[in-house]
Amino acid sequence: MFNTIIANNLKQFRNSRGWSLARAADETGVSKAMLGQIERGESSPTMATLWKITQGFQIPMSVVLEPPRDNSQSVEHQSKKQLSFDENIQFRVLFAFDPLLRCEMFAHQLAPGKTHLSSSHERGVIEDIIVIEGALEIKLTDQWQLLQAGETLRFKADQDHGYRNSSAERTIFHNVIHYPKTIADH
C-alpha cells in the first residue's frame, strides 16, 4: 500500500540525515509521536502535514512519494511498421486518418532555408505542432513565430499558414491534424 512507501521513504531519509524523531519534530513542527506513527505506517498523514515535513527537511515531495525501484521481466517480441516518403517537403505518415478519432499524424523534415506554405484546411481543423529537432518557424496571421526543439504549438488550421526553417540545420517536426466531427458541431 501507499502508506508503506511513504513510511519507508521517510524513515530511511530521516535516518540518513541522522536526525532523531525529536529533532525532526523540532525542524518540521510535526509532533514526534505523529512522525513515529507515519514512519511505522500506522497513520496516513494529511497533505498539510506532509508538506510541513518536507518543508522542515527541506526536501521535495518526490523524495517521500516515489516508490522504490522495481524491474519486470518479460518475453521479447518484435514488430515493425512500414513508412513512406514524399517529395517537396519531405514527410511521412505516422498515423493515417482515423474516422473514429478524426485525426492524423505526420513527421516532417525541412531542410535548411526551406519554406513550405500551406493553404487553409476546412473550417474547424486544428493542428498541433511538436518540434522534434532543430528550430521551426510557423507563420500565422502574417507573423512568423519561432519554436525550438521540444516546444509545441496548437493553432487553428482553417487559415493560411506556413512552415520555415531559417537555421543552418535541418528541422524535424511532427504535426497532428484534428478534423471536426461534423459541420453541426460549429
Add this chain to the structure above:
Amino acid sequence: MFNTIIANNLKQFRNSRGWSLARAADETGVSKAMLGQIERGESSPTMATLWKITQGFQIPMSVVLEPPRDNSQSVEHQSKKQLSFDENIQFRVLFAFDPLLRCEMFAHQLAPGKTHLSSSHERGVIEDIIVIEGALEIKLTDQWQLLQAGETLRFKADQDHGYRNSSAERTIFHNVIHYPKTIADH
C-alpha cells in the same frame, strides 16, 4: 498555501476531464462531499485519500501536486520541466487534455534498463506511441513488441500495458491518449 495548489489542480483537472463530482466519486471511491471540500481548499486530504483520487483518475501524483501552468490561447509553449511518475520514467506534458479534441499528449524519457508498467485506462481509451529516440518495447497482452526510433504503434489502452527500454541508451517517446466521447461510451 499548499492546499490551494491541490484544490486548484484537482478542480481544473476534473473539469478538463468533464467529470462531475458524482462521477469522480464513483471512479475514485472518495465521497463527492469530500472531493468538493478538497477542491474548495476546505480540507487537507490524507495521503491515502489523495492516492485513491489519483488512482481513480489514473494520473500521477505530480499532476495534482505541481503548481499550475499558464495556458496561452494561441501559442502553447509547453514547459520543458520533467515530471516524475516514478523512478523509472519521466514525462512532460506536450498538450494537456482538451475536452473538445478528447486527447492529450506527453513526451516520455525512459533511462536504459528501465521499465514502466501502466494499468489499464478506462474503456475505449486508445493510445498512440511515437518513438523519437532510441528503442522502445511495448508490452501488450503479456507480449513485448520492439519499436525503433521513427516507428509508431496504436493500441487499445484499456488493458494493462508497459514500456521498457532494454538498450544501453535512453529512450524518448511521445504518446497521444485518445479518450472516447463520454455519451457514446456510457
Add this chain to the structure above:
DNA sequence: AGCTATTGTGCGTTATAACGCACGATGATA
C-alpha cells in the same frame, strides 16, 4: 407550466489524524 435528473454544498455523525505527556528501553558517563 410541471416533472425529473443532475449538480454542488451543507450538516450531523463517525473515524482517525495530530497532539502533549508519560514511560520503558537504551546508551553514555561518573
Add this chain to the structure above:
DNA sequence: TATCATCGTGCGTTATAACGCACAATAGCT
C-alpha cells in the same frame, strides 16, 4: 553500580478528515 539524557512508543484528548444524506439550484424534457 547509579544517574542522567536521549530515544521511540503508547495513551487519552482534541481537532478535523471523511462519510452518507438531504436539499436548493439548475438544466432538460414533455
